[in-house]
Amino acid sequence: MLVLASQVLLGCAPQPESMFEQQAEEEAANEIGAHSTIQNYELSKPSTSSAANALDKTGHKQALPINISKQQTIARQPNCNGQQTSCQYLEINTLAFTPPQPWLANIMWQTVARTLSPDTPFISQQQVARDSVSALLKQIEFRSEGVSSQPKYQRIDTDLILNQGLSADSVAASNGSNMDSHMNNEVMTGYLLVESTQQRSEDHQQGHRDYVMLDMQKKLQLTVEDVLLADADTQKLLSTFNTIKKQWLAEQGVEQQYLEEWPLPLSEQWYIDQQGLHLVYQSGELLNTQLQPVDFVVPFTQLQGIVKPSYMVRLSTSMTSS
Structure with a gap:
């Protein structure tokens, strides 16, 4: 059974029983965005408009709140039950952003797709990446023999870690002013972590981590050369x-x-x-x-x-x- 669930503050959402129910639940989650929130971040919003460039009492840019919710999708090999230790199982835990952050969601789905299928060509569009992940989930769900390219058990976890505070440049520019009053509202960088745990046999478990460094102000993925x-x-x-x-x-x-x-x-x-x-x-x-x-x-x-x-x-x- 393919299951999509969203963790919410008010309790666990019921698990849908079909792909159609998954889609309906995704649409419903968008309508109750505030109820889906498990964490709230504030990012300084880069913009040339006077409204977006409004300053707070400390003279710094006002922050744009972003809510992040967790979503889970599970696929199991057909006719799988608790006594069948050889059943193929894939669990994918992803993030959803409110208001939408297309650039960030795009990077996340690209990374998840490459983690699941490292040999596939680079995927440049979010929807294509999501479709490739969905196709793999359906193969596991409906093929009684399983998918040979995938391990028996695999779990994908995604996380967004933000570096909240001041860069060395900001410290120097402040020149001894009261930094504490606005430090906690400034998010300059962060990184996306996509972690895979897989097991191909009962005595062999392997871990893999993919990190993507982010410039949260410019909304860009960074390379090592960018920071040197x-x-x-x-x-x-x-x-x-x-x-x-x-x-x-x-x-x-x-x-x-x-x-x-x-x-x-x-x-x-x-x-x-x-x-x-x-x-x-x-x-x-x-x-x-x-x-x-x-x-x-x-x-x-x-x-x-x-x-x-x-x-x-x-x-x-x-x-x-x-």
Whole structure:
């Protein structure tokens, strides 16, 4: 049975019994957006209009509230019950934004689609990405033999983490003024986390994490190069991770003579939070015996002259949709 549910403050929504009921529930959720809210964020709204550029009492841009709700879709292989341990199962937990954030929803569905089918071509449109995910769910739901390209069990979780506070540039510009009064209303950056847990056999479970770094003001997905200063490059950035790399390898039992020259490629998975800049390496990416992703972080104190001050999160807290 394919199930779509939305977590709400007033209680759990009933689980629909068909694809048509899923669609009806999605439409109903849009109509009761406030009741679907599990978290509320405020983002400074970039605009050239005088109304949108209105300032609050502290002289800073007024914030635009965004409500985030959770939605869940589950597909099970036909004739599946609790006694059938070999049944194929796919659970996808996604986010919905009110008011709509097409750019953010687009990035989320693209990432979910690539996580489920890494070998498929890049999907540039949100609806196409959603359709590809829907097609996979239907295959699992209606094929009695299951889908060979997918594991027996897989769960996809999505989360949006926002860096709330001031960047290093904002701190410098404030020049000793009262920052606390407006700090909590400013969200400059954040990252989307799409995490996959899958099991292909009873004794082998594997995790995978996809991070997408976001400029919440410009509504853009960021690359590593976007956050580096003009005279810095990725090799200079990687050099700051050398110490933590060697420490981790030594903890995994790698002999001392191999630590220095052990390759550390630039990971496709990275993000920034109040701790610093993180590089995340997937299962088996650094060592064949590495079963889970590993997260290396270098603090901003070691990134002076490498990372743009506007992307260094200062005096901040991270907010999550969980």
